[in-house]
Amino acid sequence: MKKKRIVIALGHEALGSTLPEQQEAAKRSAAAIADFIRDDYQVVITHSNGPQVGMIHTAMSEFAKLYPEYTNTPTAVCSAMSQGYIGYDLQSAIRTELLNRGIYKPVSTVLTQVVVDPYDEAFYHPTKVIGRLLTKEEADAEEQKGNHVTPVEGGYRRIVAAPKPIDIVEIDAIRALCDADQIVIACGGGGIPVLSQGNHLKGASAVIEKDLAAGKLAELLDADMLVILTGVDKVCLNYGTDDQVELDTLNLADAQKYLDAGEFHEGTMAPKIEAAIGFIGESAIRSTLITKLNKNGAQLTGGMGTLIKK
Ligand SMILES: Nc1ncnc2c1ncn2[C@@H]1O[C@H](COP(=O)(O)OP(=O)(O)O)[C@@H](O)[C@H]1O
Numbered sequence: 241m242k243k244k245r246i247v248i249a250l251g252h253e254a255l256g257s258t259l260p261e262q263q264e265a266a267k268r269s270a271a272a273i274a275d276f277i278r279d280d281y282q283v284v285i286t287h288s289n290g291p292q293v294g295m296i297h298t299a300m301s302e303f304a305k306l307y308p309e310y311t312n313t314p315t316a317v318c319s320a321m322s323q324g325y326i327g328y329d330l331q332s333a334i335r336t337e338l339l340n341r342g343i344y345k346p347v348s349t350v351l352t353q354v355v356v357d358p359y360d361e362a363f364y365h366p367t368k369v370i371g372r373l374l375t376k377e378e379a380d381a382e383e384q385k386g387n388h389v390t391p392v393e394g395g396y397r398r399i400v401a402a403p404k405p406i407d408i409v410e411i412d413a414i415r416a417l418c419d420a421d422q423i424v425i426a427c428g429g430g431g432i433p434v435l436s437q438g439n440h441l442k443g444a445s446a447v448i449e450k451d452l453a454a455g456k457l458a459e460l461l462d463a464d465m466l467v468i469l470t471g472v473d474k475v476c477l478n479y480g481t482d483d484q485v486e487l488d489t490l491n492l493a494d495a496q497k498y499l500d501a502g503e504f505h506e507g508t509m510a511p512k513i514e515a516a517i518g519f520i521g522e523s524a525i526r527s528t529l530i531t532k533l534n535k536n537g538a539q540l541t542g543g544m545g546t547l548i549k550k
């Protein structure tokens with residue numbers, strides 16, 4: 241019997257932000273991933289990178305000030321670095337968790353480029369928040385370097401363009417590993433954004449929403465399910481108000497209606513719902529689960545979260 245294929249997207253809480261947090265979070269996520277493998281799913285993993293890509297960018301800029309031979313590092317290269325070191329922690333945690341359960345299965349990270357449109361409106365209106373909280377002085381310094389910042393609670397954060405994912409360059413390699421029933425980590429941090437210029441792919445100064453890239457990945461792999469692990473148990477209506485209602489299920493028509501009505505915040509829940517709508521499309525089989533990881537990363541398939549179907 242054909243195995244069910246599942247794409248799991250790890251958000252900030254399932255991944256952590258700092259190095260030590262990430263290593264602990266990766267262990268919890270590995271437990272949930274191993275449960276799916278035990279239950280005979282084919283698993284593809286993708287993940288956030290906002291805090292990590294901001295940290296790498298800041299570190300590289302500081303080095304460039306100190307040592308002239310360390311030139312400034314483009315955002316696309318920082319994205320590639322973030323895929324590498326997050327993939328490393330995830331590969332390692334998943335391998336160990338499986339071996340502890342007596343299972344051997346290869347786990348690999350595919351450095352993934354994702355094609356974006358050079359005329360995407362997002363390049364003119366950066367909105368994607370990356371990196372840590374900045375003071376006013378730090379924010380001013382970023383702006384002087386030509387970077388964009390936005391005021392947030394308690395200070396400022398850097399913002400970059402978040403163009404839509406159009407195509408996944410390494411999709412054939414990802415599919416081949418998946419077809420061979422191996423575990424793949426791909427499209428990390430939404431993928432390395434690239435612009436197609438003839439035979440050349442040029443890195444773009446942007447960070448793609450990982451939820452939209454996860455939806456595209458699930459669509460191109462013809463997955464059965466997209467699981468988005470985030471900071472809330474369920475998708476809510478009237479989120480953050482006294483009238484908040486948690487949704488157990490959501491059909492596509494209502495998802496679109498609530499999305500259009502602005503029920504889901506931009507940059508957080510809205511791209512998750514958009515990803516679900518794009519992935520499920522006309523399919524009566526595909527579904528999307530949006531939920532939070534338990535403390536111990538326990539089983540997710542037993543009716544938790546918000547299940548979105550046609
Ligand atoms: N309608 C909503 N229902 C539930 N959560 C929402 C809603 N709108 C916004 N959110 C917020 O979206 C967050 C998840 O998005 P985000 O912080 O980007 O997480 P992740 O890193 O997991 O992608 C939740 O923790 C919650 O605070």
Ligand SMILES: NC(=O)OP(=O)(O)O
Pocket residue numbers: 251252287288289290291369429430447448449450451
């Ligand atoms: N690339 C991306 O969407 O990362 P975050 O989820 O950390 O914002």
